[in-house]
Amino acid sequence: MVSYRRERLDRGIKARCNGIFALSSYREILYLLLPRAIPVVFLLILPLLKGVVGLYWEKVLVITCIIAFLSLSWDLLASVGLVSLGQALFFGIGAYFVAFLDNTLGWPPLFTIPLATLTGAFFSAFLLSPIVRLRGIYFAMITLALPLLFARIIEATGILGGTEGLTGLSPLPNIWIEFYMPIIGLIVCLFGFRRLINTDYGVVLQGLRDSDRTVMAGGINIYWYKIQVVFISALAGTFIGAFSTHYYQFVGMSAFAIDLSILPLTSAILGGVGTFAGATLGAFILVPMSEIFRAFGTLRVVFYCIILVVFVVALPEGIFHYLQRKYHQFERVVTVGTKE
């Protein structure tokens, strides 16, 4: 009886790229380099196309970067096993901190942004630190609840601008900084996180995702490491929040909007959890699409939610994992058993 089995094997060129052999010929070098170089070049060129595609799409690019940053931040947390339902928390904290610094102290944006990023991240990590000891569900619920709460408190008490928000904040020095700050930041963040997760430190982090107890039994203070990851992840979120306040010269309750939590989440799930590149890819797919379908209003959110459910239940692999697999491996059908 003959039956068939599908098997996956690494491509020849992937096997030849092991260790030092990656430098053995131009083919191997390009095989490894191109997938990384192309997106980087693409990203760096985009702002220069301003004249071609118009200012509107350049603004969309900035929004995409914002969402991409939050997706990367989410993906890092997910790599440790922490599910965040409120990336808006980091964004809003960064946004409001920088607005406060700008409004009350009047320091220049190139100074307030890093300052707000750091203090915002410390504050976020501090806020979330008691929860990392608890079951994962608590982290999900608290990150969901906190932005909603903060928004409502700002609305109710009218502090920090209340419902109208704070306007007339300082702009960024020039238009090139406006574009290249998020883009270069994004490239640094993307490759930085990927590098991080491949170090020994990153192995410990992945261990936290797989089995807390085993890591604890290896002598690691799992809670401290989780807090560190929250901090790093918050840095990405607060940075882009601080940036966006100066970009739009405005901050309001919308900094804590649930869209800022759902869209990064969807991007990361769509793109593939744990790959970081997937999160970025997802953002670059969803945000422009969202702009194209602007006419549908809030139905888009319904659509994102449907994507979320479908991918989470049926296609947990995500786009990037699929692409990666296709790039590195090939499939073939093999006969099993003998012909009678």
Next chain:
Amino acid sequence: MKEPILRVTNLSKKFGGVKAVDGISFDLEEKALLGIIGPNGSGKTTLVNLITGFVRPDSGKVFFKGREITRFMPYRIVNSGIARTFQMVRPLYKLPTFKNLIVPLYSPRVKKLRGGKYGERDEVAVDLLEEVGFERDSFVPYKVASTLPHGYLKRLELARCLAVRPDLIILDELFSGMSLSEVASTLPIIEKIKEEGKTLIMIEHRLRELFRIVDRVLVLNFGKKIDEGSPQEIKNNEEVKKAYLGTEVV
């Protein structure tokens, strides 16, 4: 007389209405091999959990090398020098086998003992795996942990303990689920560990193999210590037989 490396006084733990561990006390000499036996449910694993900090005791104290470690967090106890295996093995499934050992090699204890950055943890990991019986030139250490058969996973647990350079190793039913040949190949490894000067506690059901290598045996039943002594003394104890086999048979 030298101070015992581990001293347990009057440990007790209740879960709901069940007294899992009821006032257990014992001393453990350095470099000794203690066996803990008892029927299922007698509290052996809970005792280990209490000693290693994974469960908080209701009362009692644990002393390691003279210092009290009773309510310490598990990672702190590991860093003091006690490593343990788990009955229910839970390796880091999605990582390659040798990467599993990166985690204990990253602990503060190992960093301190080796004095800062000391070179590839990957190399050390593969060496450790070889020590517990993984063939060096095979591809097994590089396989993803989820693909490994049970016997290998148990040996990985042992390697995980050794990675932390502990002074005391507690093996919780290491041999359970292992075939006779695997047990036969693991026993010399344990003997070698003992020769290197480490203290060991072994919880086992496979008494024949256990009695061959232990110095002393502790018997538990219903959370209480019912006997303690050399393997020969334990073998002849009526109460121990009753505990395992029931009164009818004896």
Next chain:
Amino acid sequence: MVLSILIYGGLNSIILALIALGFSLTIGISGVANLAHGGFYVFAGLLTWMLFDSLGLPYFIAILLSVVATGLLGALMYWVVLLRVRGIVLSEVIATLAIGIAILEFFRWKGFVHYYGLPYFVEGSIEIAGVTIDYHRLSIIGIGLLLMFLLWLFTHHTKIGLAFRAIAQEEYTSLSFGIKSDWIAMLGVAFGSALAAIAAITILPLGTISIGVGYEVLLIAMAVAVVGGLGSTLGTLVASLILGYAQVITATFLAPHWMMVVYLVAIIVVLAIKPSGLLGKFKELEERV
């Protein structure tokens, strides 16, 4: 004034408890945090309104149909989605949240913004020792207390109720008793959803049905659950009392718009002192990790 605080504080507490009860029940039994709770709440309210106003059905029938429909919706959600991702916290949580938001934003897109209101059960009001309170609010208190009593009876004295508690305590052992844990878990989600519907129908008449209410309900449910302890019904009650009275006292002595801050303060305090909630069971590390 003290009596007014006493009565309205109690009322507020019962309202919070009604809202949180379904959420707490679901997480206690099925282990699933139903983040679609807010969505179900608004769904039930709008469905009742549509049945009553547009189709002209008698109010009582509309209520009955809505409660059943919401319960079925919960069961459907479990059967189609949650069953496949049971145990993976990441997926469960994202799936329920996505469904909840989808429901809410769908209605927002359709235009059901905030004009619709449900009628009171009974019109009129009554005065107790100088404090005026209308019949509907009194009925809320009555229904709330009755519901909690019935729930207690159910979980302690009926077969299914006992099965609920069994699954919540120790799932594997319950399985060996022949209790079909998946089926019971689905019932748990259905019950929780139906309770959301009952809460909606009882409380919504106090205001209008708006989409923002959906998010607020989710916030309340989560806040009460965190403060009281996940899965503990008694914890839900205690947390509702504390939060309910704290809110009314804050509103009376400070200003109404500080009520939101009460949630934040309560959550922060609980997380700092007893992170698993006031009556939450602090699981031993081995079980926790």
